[in-house]
Amino acid sequence: MKEVDLFFGPQHPGITGNFSVRVKIDGDTVVKAQAIPGFLHRGFEKLMEMRHWMQGPPLICRICVPDADHSETGYSMAVERLAGIEVPERGKYIRALTLEMSRLSAYLFYFAGYGGSIGLYTIAQWAIGDRDYLLDLYEELTGARVYHIFNFPGGPRWDTPEGFEDRVDKVMDYLEKRLKEYDKLYFNNMVFLKRSQDVAVMKKSYAEKMEVTGPNARATGWAIDVRKDDPYAAYPDLDFELITQDEGDSYARVMQRRLEFQQSIDLVRQITKKLRSMPRGNVRLIPNALHWKIPRGEAYAAVESSKGELGYYVVSDGGISPYRMQVRGPSISHGVQVYEEMIVGQRLADVAALMFSLDVCPPDIDR
Amino acid sequence: MTIKREGSLFSPFRALKQLGKKPHTVQIPKVVKPPAERYRGFHTNDLEKCIGCGNCSRICPDNAIKMVPFPEYAKKEPGSMPLRPQIDYGRCCFCALCVEVCPTGSLQMVKTFTHVDDKKESFVFIPDSKVVHETPDFVLDTKDLRRK
Ligand code: SF4
Ligand code: SF4
Numbered sequence: 433m434k435e436v437d438l439f440f441g442p443q444h445p446g447i448t449g450n451f452s453v454r455v456k457i458d459g460d461t462v463v464k465a466q467a468i469p470g471f472l473h474r475g476f477e478k479l480m481e482m483r484h485w486m487q488g489p490p491l492i493c494r495i496c497v498p499d500a501d502h503s504e505t506g507y508s509m510a511v512e513r514l515a516g517i518e519v520p521e522r523g524k525y526i527r528a529l530t531l532e533m534s535r536l537s538a539y540l541f542y543f544a545g546y547g548g549s550i551g552l553y554t555i556a557q558w559a560i561g562d563r564d565y566l567l568d569l570y571e572e573l574t575g576a577r578v579y580h581i582f583n584f585p586g587g588p589r590w591d592t593p594e595g596f597e598d599r600v601d602k603v604m605d606y607l608e609k610r611l612k613e614y615d616k617l618y619f620n621n622m623v624f625l626k627r628s629q630d631v632a633v634m635k636k637s638y639a640e641k642m643e644v645t646g647p648n649a650r651a652t653g654w655a656i657d658v659r660k661d662d663p664y665a666a667y668p669d670l671d672f673e674l675i676t677q678d679e680g681d682s683y684a685r686v687m688q689r690r691l692e693f694q695q696s697i698d699l700v701r702q703i704t705k706k707l708r709s710m711p712r713g714n715v716r717l718i719p720n721a722l723h724w725k726i727p728r729g730e731a732y733a734a735v736e737s738s739k740g741e742l743g744y745y746v747v748s749d750g751g752i753s754p755y756r757m758q759v760r761g762p763s764i765s766h767g768v769q770v771y772e773e774m775i776v777g778q779r780l781a782d783v784a785a786l787m788f789s790l791d792v793c794p795p796d797i798d799r
Numbered sequence: 800m801t802i803k804r805e806g807s808l809f810s811p812f813r814a815l816k817q818l819g820k821k822p823h824t825v826q827i828p829k830v831v832k833p834p835a836e837r838y839r840g841f842h843t844n845d846l847e848k849c850i851g852c853g854n855c856s857r858i859c860p861d862n863a864i865k866m867v868p869f870p871e872y873a874k875k876e877p878g879s880m881p882l883r884p885q886i887d888y889g890r891c892c893f894c895a896l897c898v899e900v901c902p903t904g905s906l907q908m909v910k911t912f913t914h915v916d917d918k919k920e921s922f923v924f925i926p927d928s929k930v931v932h933e934t935p936d937f938v939l940d941t942k943d944l945r946r947k
Contacts, residue, residue: 487860490894561823575837616813625806
């Protein structure tokens with residue numbers, strides 16, 4: 433049969449943002465694919481060299497839109513390591529709270545995206561609607577809904593408002609209740625099962641070879657998680673076990689997020705409980721933002737974002753701005769290298785679905 | 800962990816249970832959801848209290864602040880400058896770094912955040928103590944949006 437070249441994206445609704453894939457199809461089977469990133473290149477890494485250390489977070493949060501706090505925190509941690517400063521105890525817990533809430537809202541986006549890509553639009557509406565309750569909490573804590581600009585080198589900007597922990601717990605109760613409804617409508621849906629089972633199976637050895645991280649790696653049975661391997665913020669004190677599965681197909685990848693969603697709710701509850709019992713007060717060390725110089729050296733810090741390991745490597749020449757900053761984003765492996773290989777042999781209808789199932793975030797490829 | 804894989808054909812009908820439940824959304828403009836206490840919207844600046852030091856303009860990551868001359872404040876105490884910040888809201892990302900470094904506390908942020916105009920110049924102004932668009936800025940008369 434004649435082979436046809438098709439462009440998927442960057443405007444296609446089934447693609448995760450400004451990103452494009454060129455697929456060669458034979459009938460409706462993909463025989464070759466080429467990822468075309470670059471539509472979102474805003475030069476984050478270079479722009480950082482022109483900013484003071486404290487001017488980083490307002491820019492860096494834009495590297496991953498649905499999961500902004502992990503970017504801010506990764507950068508802040510690298511700067512803290514370089515400057516040799518320690519965040520106050522309560523600040524660490526507030527930081528962990530924003531990170532787990534960010535993971536929850538990113539997973540809701542994921543459920544919406546994957547549901548939409550296989551035609552289950554109801555779940556897309558539900559998840560985006562429920563995510564707004566988390567954004568309300570963010571608005572109350574940080575003053576902004578999407579780009580929170582809240583985690584700075586030295587700690588989070590502000591302490592929690594009065595009674596905030598109770599409101600967080602209320603939203604967690606709500607999300608837990610909703611998760612049961614999601615189970616009925618979505619995760620036990622025959623359409624979801626048939627569309628995701630045995631699609632694009634990833635083996636553990638392959639995941640290791642391609643540096644797959646995050647829930648995608650854990651869905652293949654590889655137990656890696658930066659929160660456990662190099663604990664940061666309040667994670668050393670939190671009680672949780674890594675969840676892994678062995679199947680590594682699209683079904684396992686979606687269910688991995690479903691299981692970790694519940695785990696994040698539990699983690700948030702642990703954090704709010706601890707925050708209630710802690711004395712209020714200092715959450716952040718504030719160096720002079722305008723003249724803060726950081727000793728010469730280099731540091732790397734990574735966080736476990738909702739998509740995988742998100743690392744920041746910063747170099748200082750002793751000045752008021754980074755000499756160089758580099759981002760290690762999870763999506764460059766998932767969205768370009770892995771995707772191009774795994775889509776071969778799949779059907780055309782899975783081009784968008786696989787993109788969502790791997791949870792690709794194009795800005796962190798382009799940065 | 801191994802999950803028992805099963806699916807039901809009836810699962811889509813469960814969505815019907817949601818009919819009649821309260822929606823997530825509110826009906827603007829009949830119902831207005833107020834922004835949170837810490838919401839970062841437009842700035843206000845107490846021009847009497849401000850000393851024109853320019854810290855705000857130096858910290859702004861987006862170069863949104865320009866210090867403009869205000870000769871009437873020239874007579875103030877030593878150390879103060881006859882300058883006041885002018886903000887370009889086409890560039891501002893509402894990060895509040897300027898508010899954080901303001902040594903006098905004159906620069907603040909308020910909860911209002913909507914501004915609609917077809918002239919780009921209107922997005923650049925010198926904030927003073929008056930809150931921009933204090934009236935509910937959610938209720939827009941569509942007639943105003945039409946081009947003259
Ligand atoms: S607003 Fe504050 S930081 Fe800006 S010039 Fe006035 S006193 Fe200085
Ligand atoms: S809020 Fe941020 S971007 Fe806006 S004027 Fe202040 S420092 Fe600049």
